[in-house]
Structure formats: C-alpha cells, structure tokens
Amino acid sequence: MMDALYSAASGMNAQQTGMDVIANNLANATTVGYKRDRMDLVDLGYVPFRLPGGREGQVGLGAMPGQVAKEHAQGLAQSTGRDTDLAIQGDGFLQVTRSDGSLAYTRAGNLQIDAQGRLAMPSGELLQPRIQVPAGASGLSVSADGRVTATVNGQVRQLGAISLATFANPGGLRAAGDNLFTPTVSSGGPRVGAPGSADRGTLAQGVLEGSNVNVGTEMISLITTQRAFEAASKVVIASDEMMGMANGLRR
Known part of the structure; x- marks a missing residue:
C-alpha cells in the first residue's frame, strides 16, 4: 500500500509538470518562431518481490519527467x-x-x-x-x-x-x-x-x-493530463483509506 501511495504521488507530480509544459505551449501559441516543448516520462525503479508460487516479480515505483525537449518543426x-x-x-x-x-x-x-x-x-x-x-x-x-x-x-x-x-x-x-x-x-x-x-x-x-504549437493537439494533451492526474489522486485516496482500514484491524 505504501508503494502504491508513493507511485501515485510521483505520477501526480509528473502530470503536474506535464501540465506546466502544456500551459507554456498554449501561452506561446502565437509567439513568433516559438518551438513547442514536449515532455517525455520515464518509469522509476522497481522493487523485487517473491510471488506465492515461488517465482520472483517486480513492482514499479511510479514515473517522473525524463526530459523536456524542443520540437524544431517549422511553423506556418x-x-x-x-x-x-x-x-x-x-x-x-x-x-x-x-x-x-x-x-x-x-x-x-x-x-x-x-x-x-x-x-x-x-x-x-x-x-x-x-x-x-x-x-x-x-x-x-x-x-x-x-x-x-x-x-x-x-x-x-x-x-x-x-x-x-x-x-x-x-x-x-x-x-x-x-x-x-x-x-x-x-x-x-x-x-x-x-x-x-x-x-x-x-x-x-x-x-x-509562426509558432509550431497546434492548439487542438495541446487541448487534447491537456485533457489527457488532467485525467491522469485525477486518476493518480484517486489512487492516493484509496491507498490512504486501505492503510486506515489495516490500522483499524488492531483494535
């Protein structure tokens, strides 16, 4: 449960950075010669564990921004x-x-x-x-x-x-x-x-x-990023509730 909490929190942080990138692109949609930013996510480390059948598995620890790079395609x-x-x-x-x-x-x-x-x-x-x-x-x-x-x-x-x-x-x-x-x-x-x-x-x-920002594409990315942030926040809430329930079993 703790791993789920940390993974979801890292996802929220990554999506927040993604929203910052999208906001900057939209702010410069009419800036002369502007080149849009693109953020690439990478997954974080993995923790090994042993499955009930004896085989080993891995659990991921979330995501983080890997890079924010300029796309130099020519604008209109x-x-x-x-x-x-x-x-x-x-x-x-x-x-x-x-x-x-x-x-x-x-x-x-x-x-x-x-x-x-x-x-x-x-x-x-x-x-x-x-x-x-x-x-x-x-x-x-x-x-x-x-x-x-x-x-x-x-x-x-x-x-x-x-x-x-x-x-x-x-x-x-x-x-x-x-x-x-x-x-x-x-x-x-x-x-x-x-x-x-x-x-x-x-x-x-x-x-x-002109800027090479496509407003329609950025709006789609904005909605997708917002939904991912919302989903990760729900995982944080669910993990917190599960931890509360587990702690309550001692009473």
Whole structure:
C-alpha cells in the first residue's frame, strides 16, 4: 500500500509538470518562431518481490519527467509585408549578439532598425554579422541567399550579408527566453554559412515564421493530463483509506 501511495504521488507530480509544459505551449501559441516543448516520462525503479508460487516479480515505483525537449518543426509562414521581417525556410538560425557580447540563435525574424541604424531584435540583440542601414536609405531588400541591399542617394548599395547557423542536434539547444537559444554539448557547435548553402534554408522577406504549437493537439494533451492526474489522486485516496482500514484491524 505504501508503494502504491508513493507511485501515485510521483505520477501526480509528473502530470503536474506535464501540465506546466502544456500551459507554456498554449501561452506561446502565437509567439513568433516559438518551438513547442514536449515532455517525455520515464518509469522509476522497481522493487523485487517473491510471488506465492515461488517465482520472483517486480513492482514499479511510479514515473517522473525524463526530459523536456524542443520540437524544431517549422511553423506556418505569416505574410507581413514589412521589409525587416524575415523567415527561414528550412533549417538554420539567425545569429544575434546579446548585451554581454555572447552569441545566441533564433528563428524569430521580426527584426527592426535601432537608433544607430543596425538591424536588431525588438529586445535589442544585434544581428550578426552586423548590418548597418544608412540614414535616409530606402528600398531595403534581403535576397534568399542573405544579401542585404538598399537604395542610398539614388544608388543601390549592398549593406552586408546575413548568415545562418545550423547544429548537428537542434533539439539539444538550450532555450534562453526572448526567442533565443544557446548551444550546449548536446547540440554541438554552430556551423555558419550563407543561406541556401549546404543544409541551410533560405530567407524570405516580408514573412514571419509562426509558432509550431497546434492548439487542438495541446487541448487534447491537456485533457489527457488532467485525467491522469485525477486518476493518480484517486489512487492516493484509496491507498490512504486501505492503510486506515489495516490500522483499524488492531483494535
């Protein structure tokens, strides 16, 4: 009975974590470039015991979250018409420089031109390599292979080129908030190159990549998780009642 109590309690804790993951996915269902989280459960250890017939068996001790990993399937493209909005069609991440000088990576291409004329994310991270847009420039254009041009003083000038980074295992990247990822040992180091080269995707201007969260799928997962939590809680109540009955036999 004690094992049943602990197993059910571990299941409730695991399902609560699953609910947290689902809630975060639903909260980011419209976040640009967001990649949904998926939680995988693993079973806990087993306790051996001897069956009445003499054979040995095992009783499990419940479940726990094994990992929470990002699913990097591409989200749906959303046309915006803004010159500084970019979507990656295929594999790859934009490189940005954070305030501490470190590099981070993102699929969110909702860029803007900051006060110094540099292409940056809304939260201030600068696109890397740096792209400087001169004052008074017009007709900003980004080609599929990353070349950035604009009309300056009546002439078309190339302002720079955008690179993309790919990773051997994108699922191993660590989410850092603000739509950013940082490399880990599991992800491997970045392999940087021009869009469209090797296994990298291409760029589309005036388009944003939406979240890859499917609200319908998350709602089904929410109901399933809620039912599993409810069932585990009933096991806790039943185990507690059985223990009470067993203790009452001494009277």
